Amino acid sequence: MTQAQLQETANQPALIEEPGVRNWRDYFTFNTDHKVIGIQYLVTTFVFYCIGGVLADLVRTELKTPEVDFVSREVYNSLFTLHGTIMIFLWVVPAGVGFGNYLIPLMIGARDMAFPRLNALAFWIIPPAGLLLIASLLVDAPDAGWTSYPPLSLTTGQIGQSAWIFCLLLLGTSSILGALNFMVTILKMRTPGMTVHQMPLFCWSMFATSALVLLTTPVLAGVLILLAFDLLAGTMFFNPTGGGNPVVYQHMFWFYSHPAVYIMILPFFGAISDIISVHSRKPLFGYKAVAYSSLAISFLGTIVWAHHMFTSGTPGWLRMFFMITTMIISVPTGIKIFSWLATLWGGKLRLNSALLFAMSFVGMFVIGGITGVMVAAVPFDIHVHDTYFIVAHIHYVLFGGSVLGIYAAIYHWFPKMTGRMLNEFWGKVHCALTFVGLNLTFMPMHALGMMGMNRRISEYDPKFESLNFLCTMGSYLLAVSTFPFIINAIWSWMYGPKAGNNPWDALTLEWMTTSPPAIENFDELPVLATGPYDYGMSNRNTEVDVPLADEREPVLAAGPSSVLRAEPDPNVAANPEDRK
Amino acid sequence: MQSQIIDPAKTDLNHHHTAEETASHHEEHPDHRIFGLILFLVAEGMIFMGMFGAYLAFRALLPVWPPAGTPELELLLPSVNTTLLISSSFVMHNADTAIKKNDVSGMRTWLGITAAMGIIFLCGQLYEYSNLEFGLTTNLFASSFYVLTGFHGLHVFIGVTAILAVLWRSRTSGHYSNEKHFGVEAAEIYWHFVDVVWIILFGLLYIL
Numbered sequence: 001m002t003q004a005q006l007q008e009t010a011n012q013p014a015l016i017e018e019p020g021v022r023n024w025r026d027y028f029t030f031n032t033d034h035k036v037i038g039i040q041y042l043v044t045t046f047v048f049y050c051i052g053g054v055l056a057d058l059v060r061t062e063l064k065t066p067e068v069d070f071v072s073r074e075v076y077n078s079l080f081t082l083h084g085t086i087m088i089f090l091w092v093v094p095a096g097v098g099f100g101n102y103l104i105p106l107m108i109g110a111r112d113m114a115f116p117r118l119n120a121l122a123f124w125i126i127p128p129a130g131l132l133l134i135a136s137l138l139v140d141a142p143d144a145g146w147t148s149y150p151p152l153s154l155t156t157g158q159i160g161q162s163a164w165i166f167c168l169l170l171l172g173t174s175s176i177l178g179a180l181n182f183m184v185t186i187l188k189m190r191t192p193g194m195t196v197h198q199m200p201l202f203c204w205s206m207f208a209t210s211a212l213v214l215l216t217t218p219v220l221a222g223v224l225i226l227l228a229f230d231l232l233a234g235t236m237f238f239n240p241t242g243g244g245n246p247v248v249y250q251h252m253f254w255f256y257s258h259p260a261v262y263i264m265i266l267p268f269f270g271a272i273s274d275i276i277s278v279h280s281r282k283p284l285f286g287y288k289a290v291a292y293s294s295l296a297i298s299f300l301g302t303i304v305w306a307h308h309m310f311t312s313g314t315p316g317w318l319r320m321f322f323m324i325t326t327m328i329i330s331v332p333t334g335i336k337i338f339s340w341l342a343t344l345w346g347g348k349l350r351l352n353s354a355l356l357f358a359m360s361f362v363g364m365f366v367i368g369g370i371t372g373v374m375v376a377a378v379p380f381d382i383h384v385h386d387t388y389f390i391v392a393h394i395h396y397v398l399f400g401g402s403v404l405g406i407y408a409a410i411y412h413w414f415p416k417m418t419g420r421m422l423n424e425f426w427g428k429v430h431c432a433l434t435f436v437g438l439n440l441t442f443m444p445m446h447a448l449g450m451m452g453m454n455r456r457i458s459e460y461d462p463k464f465e466s467l468n469f470l471c472t473m474g475s476y477l478l479a480v481s482t483f484p485f486i487i488n489a490i491w492s493w494m495y496g497p498k499a500g501n502n503p504w505d506a507l508t509l510e511w512m513t514t515s516p517p518a519i520e521n522f523d524e525l526p527v528l529a530t531g532p533y534d535y536g537m538s539n540r541n542t543e544v545d546v547p548l549a550d551e552r553e554p555v556l557a558a559g560p561s562s563v564l565r566a567e568p569d570p571n572v573a574a575n576p577e578d579r580k
Numbered sequence: 581m582q583s584q585i586i587d588p589a590k591t592d593l594n595h596h597h598t599a600e601e602t603a604s605h606h607e608e609h610p611d612h613r614i615f616g617l618i619l620f621l622v623a624e625g626m627i628f629m630g631m632f633g634a635y636l637a638f639r640a641l642l643p644v645w646p647p648a649g650t651p652e653l654e655l656l657l658p659s660v661n662t663t664l665l666i667s668s669s670f671v672m673h674n675a676d677t678a679i680k681k682n683d684v685s686g687m688r689t690w691l692g693i694t695a696a697m698g699i700i701f702l703c704g705q706l707y708e709y710s711n712l713e714f715g716l717t718t719n720l721f722a723s724s725f726y727v728l729t730g731f732h733g734l735h736v737f738i739g740v741t742a743i744l745a746v747l748w749r750s751r752t753s754g755h756y757s758n759e760k761h762f763g764v765e766a767a768e769i770y771w772h773f774v775d776v777v778w779i780i781l782f783g784l785l786y787i788l
Contacts, residue, residue, distance in 0.1 A: 114612045180619040184612045218623045222630030235723035243720045248637045252630055
C-alpha cells in the first residue's frame with residue numbers, strides 16, 4: 001500500500017452509493033432529517049422573500065411621485081412595517097438557519113443535528129408565525145415600523161400590534177432553539193479527529209451567529225413581553241404619561257436588533273469564505289484570523305447597540321463609547337474583506353455564478369461597511385438620522401451583503417442539495433440583473449438622504465422626484481431579476497444535468513458523499529486527509545517526491561499536504577513546520 | 581473501489597483514530613441533552629437579565645423610587661418563601677444523589693418534598709398578591725413587581741410540573757436508574773436555575 005493510495009481514498013469511505021433522493025411529500029411533513037429541514041427553511045423563507053419583495057415594490061411605487069397617489073398614508077405605513085419585519089425575521093435570519101441546518105452536519109461529518117426533533121419544531125414554528133403576521137394585513141396591519149417604538153406602537157392599532165409582537169415572540173423562540181442546536185452540534189458532534197481549526201469557516205461563523213442569538217434574542221423577547229403588557233394590560237413601562245420611559249425600550253430593542261445585523265450577515269461571511277476559496281482554487285488566506293474575527297464580531301456586536309440612538313437623548317460620554325466600539329468592528333470585518341481579496345488575488349478563478357455573486361457580495365458589502373463607519377460617527381449620524389442615507393446603508397448591508405451571499409450560497413450548494421447543476425447562463429443573467437438593480441435602487445438613496453429626504457413618509461419634496469424615480473425603476477428591475485432565478489432553480493431541480501458528487505472539486509466534507517446525500521449522510525465516519533482549503537498546495541514543495549498528485553482530483557490536488565489535516569507525516573508534510 | 585479494501589482506521593495515517601474511538605461513535609447517538617438544556621437556560625437567563633436591566637433603568641431614571649404613594653412591601657412572608665425555595669434546591673439535590681445510588685423510592689420521596697415546597701411557594705406568592713395594596717397598573721413599580729414575580733412564578737410552575745412529570749414517570753420500574761436519569765437531572769438543573777433567578781429578583785425588588 002503506498003502513501004498515494006491512502007491519500008486517494010482517505011476521504012472516500014464516507015461515501016454512500018445511493019443518493020438520498022426524497023419524495024416531495026417529505027418536505028411537507030414533520031421530518032427530522034436535517035437536510036429536509038434545511039430545504040424547508042430555504043424554500044419557506046424564499047417565499048417570504050417574494051412576499052416582502054412585493055411589499056417593497058408597492059412602497060417604491062408609492063414613492064415614484066411626491067404625492068400620496070397610490071395607497072393611503074396608513075396603508076403605506078403598514079407596507080413598510082411588514083416589508084421590514086418580513087425581510088428580517090422571515091427571510092434573512094431563517095435563511096441562514098436553513099443553510100446551517102443543511103450544511104453543518106455534512107461539513108463536520110455528523111449524521112444529523114444534535115436534536116433532530118427540536119430542529120423540526122423550530123422550523124414548524126415559522127410558517128404559522130409568518131401567516132399570522134401577513135394575515136394581520138387583512139384585519140388591522142401593524143404600522144409602527146419594524147422597530148415598533150413606543151409610544152407610537154401603543155397608539156396605533158391594538159390587534160395588528162399584538163399580532164406583530166406575538167409573531168416575533170414565536171420567531172425568536174424558533175431562532176433560539178435553532179441556535180442552541182447549532183452550538184451543541186458544532187461543539188459535540190464533529191467527526192473524531194476534526195479539531196475546531198479544521199472546520200470549514202461556515203461552521204465558525206454559524207457558531208458565532210448562534211452565540212449571538214442565544215445571548216441577545218431573549219432580551220428582545222423580554223422587551224416584547226413588557227410592550228405587550230403596555231399594549232394589552234395598561235401598564236406604563238414605556239408610556240411617559242405614567243412615568244414610563246420609551247428610551248428603555250429602544251435600549252433593549254437595539255440590544256437585540258443591532259446584533260441581529262450580525263446574525264444576518266455572519267453566516268454568509270462564512271459561506272463566502274468557503275465559496276471564494278473553492279472557486280479561486282487557492283487556500284483561504286489567514287484561516288485562523290478569519291475564524292476568530294467572527295467571534296470578535298460577535299463580541300463587539302453586543303456592545304454597540306446605542307449607535308442607533310445617538311439622537312435619543314443619549315449623553316455625550318455614552319455616545320463616545322458607542323461610537324468607538326462601533327468603529328472597532330470594522331477591524332475584524334476588514335480582516336475578512338482582505339482575506340477574501342488575498343484569496344482571490346492570483347487565484348485560478350472559475351467565474352461561475354457562485355463566484356460572481358460572491359465577488360459582488362464583497363464589493364457591495366464594502367460600500368455598506370464604509371457607510372456604516374460614516375454613520376457610526378456621531379456628528380454625521382445626527383445629520384443623516386432618519387433619512388434615506390440610513391435606508392441606503394442598511395440595504396447595502398442586507399441586500400448587497402446578506403441577499404447576495406444567500407444567492408452565492410444557493411448557486412454553490414444547489415448541486416449538493418438537489419444532485420443537479422443550475423444553468424450557468426441564466427445564473428449569470430440573474431447575477432447581472434441583481435447587481436444593476438440593487439445599485440440602481442439603493443445608490444441614489446445615499447444622495448437623497450444627504451439632501452434631507454426623510455424615511456418612512458409617503459410624500460416628499462418634489463425636488464427629490466427624479467432620483468426617487470430611478471430608485472423605483474431599480475426596484476422593478478430587482479423584481480424582474482428574481483424570475484430567471486426561480487425558473488432556473490425549478491427547471492434545474494427537475495431536469496438539470498446530473499452534478500456528480502463533487503462538481504467543484506472541493507475538499508470540505510459535504511462534497512465527500514453523494515448528491516444529494518443519503519439519509520444518514522455518511523456510511524462510515526469520514527476521515528480527514530486534507531485541510532478544508534488545501535487547494536493546489538502541491539506546488540508548495542517540489543523537493544519531496546509526490547506520487548500521483550493530480551490537481552483535478554480534489555483529494556490529490558493537495559499532494560503531500562493531503563496529510564496536513566490528519567496527523568501530518570513528518571517526512572512529506574507540505575508545511576515546513578510539520579516536518580521533523 | 582479502493583475504499584472497500586483500505587480500512588482507514590487501521591492505517592498509520594489515521595493512527596489517532598483508535599478502534600475504540602470509532603466504535604464508541606457507532607454506538608447510539610451520544611446524549612447531549614444536558615448541554616442543550618444548559619444553553620437553553622442561558623437564553624432564559626437572558627430574558628430575566630433583560631427585564632432586570634429594564635427595571636434598574638426605570639429605577640435610575642425616575643427621581644423618586646418607588647414612585648410616591650407606593651405602600652411598603654411586607655417582608656416576612658417573602659423571606660419565609662425565599663428560605664423555602666432556597667432550601668428546596670438542597671432537597672432536590674438529594675433526589676439526584678438518591679437516583680445515582682439507584683434508590684428510586686428515595687428519589688421519589690425527595691422529589692415529592694421538592695414539589696410540595698414549590699407548590700407552597702406558589703401559594704405564598706398568590707397569598708401575597710391578594711394582600712398587596714397595589715394592582716398591576718398602579719404605577720411603574722407595581723407593574724414591574726407583578727410582571728417580574730409573575731414571570732418567575734410561571735417558571736416555578738413549569739419547574740413543579742417537570743418534577744411532577746418525573747414523579748409520574750418514575751412509577752414505571754426501571755424508567756430511571758443510576759445510569760439513565762436525564763429527566764431527574766434536567767428537572768434539578770431547571771429547579772436550581774429558578775432558584776438563582778429568585779435570589780436576584782428578591783434582592784432587586786424587596787431589598788434594594
